Amino acid sequence: MPQEKLAVGFFSFTADEGCMIEFLEILNKYYFDWAKVLDVRYCKQLKSKNDFSALDVAFVEGCISSHTESDKLKKIRENSKYVVSIGSCAINGQPSNLRNFFDEERKKEIQFMLDKFNHLPVIQAPPEVIKIDDFVPGCPMIEAKFVEVLNKYLDTFGVVKNAHTGL
Ligand code: SF4
Incomplete structure (x- = not known):
């Protein structure tokens, strides 16, 4: 069924938030087009009231480094029709999973921090935790690929075509 707007959410896990900074940069170009077709329900970088109970x-972005993050990612999957990894951290874990490659001595040095914050022994990339439907590669994510994937879902949900043909 065609719909007026695509319900979307943007979520940051363990990383430097570089892909979300890239998204905010991309908004400089597309804000007025996307305001017509996107219902941004969750994006802590843009708004203070957020809800991800029902997303298209x-x-x-980022990796999963704690049980809290893992549980939240699984909840996002339950509440979303599609989930897209943006940036290489959210695809294969790199570069934010560096501690996975520490030697035993360095791992012992940081163990107290992992215990203190209830972190997982090994950092996981989102595809190791849930099913991911699409990927936007790059570090930070590649703008053209992000726009391509977003347009694909605008089409999938039949969101008013004229509103985004100029993208
Ligand atoms: S992929 Fe690169 S830019 Fe994006 S969150 Fe990871 S480190 Fe930052």
Whole structure:
């Protein structure tokens, strides 16, 4: 069924939030077009009231480093029709999973921090935790690929075509 707007959410997990900074940069170009077709229900970088109880598409950046993050990602999956990984951290874990490659001595040095914050022994990429439907590669994510994937879902949900043909 065609719909007026695509319900989307943007979620940051363990990383430097560089892909969300890239998203905010991309908004400089597309804000007025996307305001017509996107219902941004969750994006802590843009708004203070957020809700992800029912999303068409969830975009996730970063890695999963704690049980809390793992549980939240699974909840996002339950509440979203599609989930897209944005940026290489959310695809294969790199570069934010560096501690996975520490030697035993360095791992012992940081163990107290992992215990203190209830972190997982090994950092996971989102595809290791849930099913991911699409990927936007790059570090930070590649603008053209993000726009391509977003347009694909606007089409999938039949969101008013004229509103985004100029993208
Ligand atoms: S992929 Fe690169 S830019 Fe994006 S969150 Fe990870 S480190 Fe930052």
